[in-house]
Amino acid sequence: MAPTRDAVLQVLSRITLPGGGTLTSRDMVRALVVEGGDIRFVLEAPSAEEARALEPARAAAEAALRALPGVARVSVVTTAPAAPAAKAPSLKIGGHPTGQPAGPQPVRGVARILAIASGKGGVGKSTVSSNLAVALARQGRRVGLLDADIYGPSQPRMMGVNQRPASPDGKTIIPLQAHGVTMMSIGLMLKEGEAVIWRGPMLMGALQQMLGQVAWGELDVLIVDLPPGTGDVQLTLCQRTQLTGAIVVSTPQDVALLDARKALHMFETLKTPVLGLIENMSSFVCPNCGHESHIFGHGGVRAEAAKLGLPFLGELPIDLDTRLAGDAGTPVAAGDGPAAAAYARLAAGLVAGGMA
Numbered sequence: 001m002a003p004t005r006d007a008v009l010q011v012l013s014r015i016t017l018p019g020g021g022t023l024t025s026r027d028m029v030r031a032l033v034v035e036g037g038d039i040r041f042v043l044e045a046p047s048a049e050e051a052r053a054l055e056p057a058r059a060a061a062e063a064a065l066r067a068l069p070g071v072a073r074v075s076v077v078t079t080a081p082a083a084p085a086a087k088a089p090s091l092k093i094g095g096h097p098t099g100q101p102a103g104p105q106p107v108r109g110v111a112r113i114l115a116i117a118s119g120k121g122g123v124g125k126s127t128v129s130s131n132l133a134v135a136l137a138r139q140g141r142r143v144g145l146l147d148a149d150i151y152g153p154s155q156p157r158m159m160g161v162n163q164r165p166a167s168p169d170g171k172t173i174i175p176l177q178a179h180g181v182t183m184m185s186i187g188l189m190l191k192e193g194e195a196v197i198w199r200g201p202m203l204m205g206a207l208q209q210m211l212g213q214v215a216w217g218e219l220d221v222l223i224v225d226l227p228p229g230t231g232d233v234q235l236t237l238c239q240r241t242q243l244t245g246a247i248v249v250s251t252p253q254d255v256a257l258l259d260a261r262k263a264l265h266m267f268e269t270l271k272t273p274v275l276g277l278i279e280n281m282s283s284f285v286c287p288n289c290g291h292e293s294h295i296f297g298h299g300g301v302r303a304e305a306a307k308l309g310l311p312f313l314g315e316l317p318i319d320l321d322t323r324l325a326g327d328a329g330t331p332v333a334a335g336d337g338p339a340a341a342a343y344a345r346l347a348a349g350l351v352a353g354g355m356a
């Protein structure tokens with residue numbers, strides 16, 4: 001029988017690190033995927049030096065996981081933030097990223113950039129990003145959507161696109177159009193099922209290309225769907241790109257809020273304004289009897305926003321149509337139901353606040 005995610009985490013919680021703590025207690029495991037007998041994850045070290053020191057722990061983790069019953073393959077990759085002088089490689093498509101500019105830079109033609117973040121994976125950050133993009137486009141805004149979730153790009157599926165973007169001159173990348181939104185994803189440059197195992201400098205190069213070499217055109221707002229957590233992509237984006245601000249998505253339960261606080265702390269450290277918090281999977285209304293239940297609790301994100309003095313932007317229910325629409329490639333916000341109305345309200349609030 002294949003191992004469960006919990007069994008994998010339990011093994012990782014026993015792997016000790018130089019300087020004390022374990023892989024899990026020091027929060028180093030990223031992008032953990034447990035699929036059948038296949039286990040993949042990334043170990044994120046704070047520096048290249050610490051990444052090297054992690055090698056024995058990485059090897060021990062690999063060996064311990066391989067020893068679990070039902071495990072066929074284990075792939076563990078260590079990453080560290082880029083050294084400042086590191087040269088960013090070119091993606092296969094397009095030209096070469098230019099040198100690293102000093103401070104945060106604007107993106108040509110783009111009036112506002114919103115980063116959609118979450119502390120924890122699976123809280124619906126990509127769902128919120130695509131639906132918000134579509135809802136804003138329906139309100140007449142010129143909207144771009146950049147899927148920067150390098151470890152698990154899901155926007156091609158959610159927006160229903162799968163063509164590889166063209167690059168007629170080998171430098172400029174032509175983005176795709178879907179549901180009124182101009183979009184680009186790292187996932188469109190990879191073969192299906194191909195895992196992205198990139199180190200810091202490569203991530204920086206890919207992000208730089210997607211922001212600088214994609215022909216976004218004139219946009220009122222570019223929505224950037226970040227990977228979960230607080231890693232290289234977030235750091236690079238905040239330090240190199242002039243962001244209007246970040247929006248943090250969380251589910252209401254305590255464990256998700258705990259991680260959301262880490263993301264908020266990161267933005268504070270990086271001096272990126274947090275424009276507000278969104279509660280996803282807030283409530284569930286039974287389609288048969290109309291009874292409302294709060295599967296992950298309710299109101300936790302609103303309370304957290306109030307505590308931190310941050311705007312609460314809105315709550316989105318758990319809704320089967322939202323998931324089905326995302327899986328089918330037409331975001332629910334493109335339709336007419338209650339979820340579409342909730343996204344329309346969210347979008348209108350951002351437009352009214354000058355954020356989109």
Ligand SMILES: Nc1ncnc2c1ncn2[C@@H]1O[C@H](COP(=O)(O)OP(=O)(O)OP(=O)(O)O)[C@@H](O)[C@H]1O
Pocket residue numbers: 118120121122123124125126127128149152154226227228280281316317318319320322323324326327
């Ligand atoms: N409000 C909702 N109601 C029902 N299903 C939802 C809702 N929000 C998200 N989902 C579903 O939950 C799953 C995870 O959502 P999503 O991929 O958007 O999360 P994420 O935070 O971007 O995850 P990650 O970044 O870890 O990939 C998807 O199958 C999505 O369709």
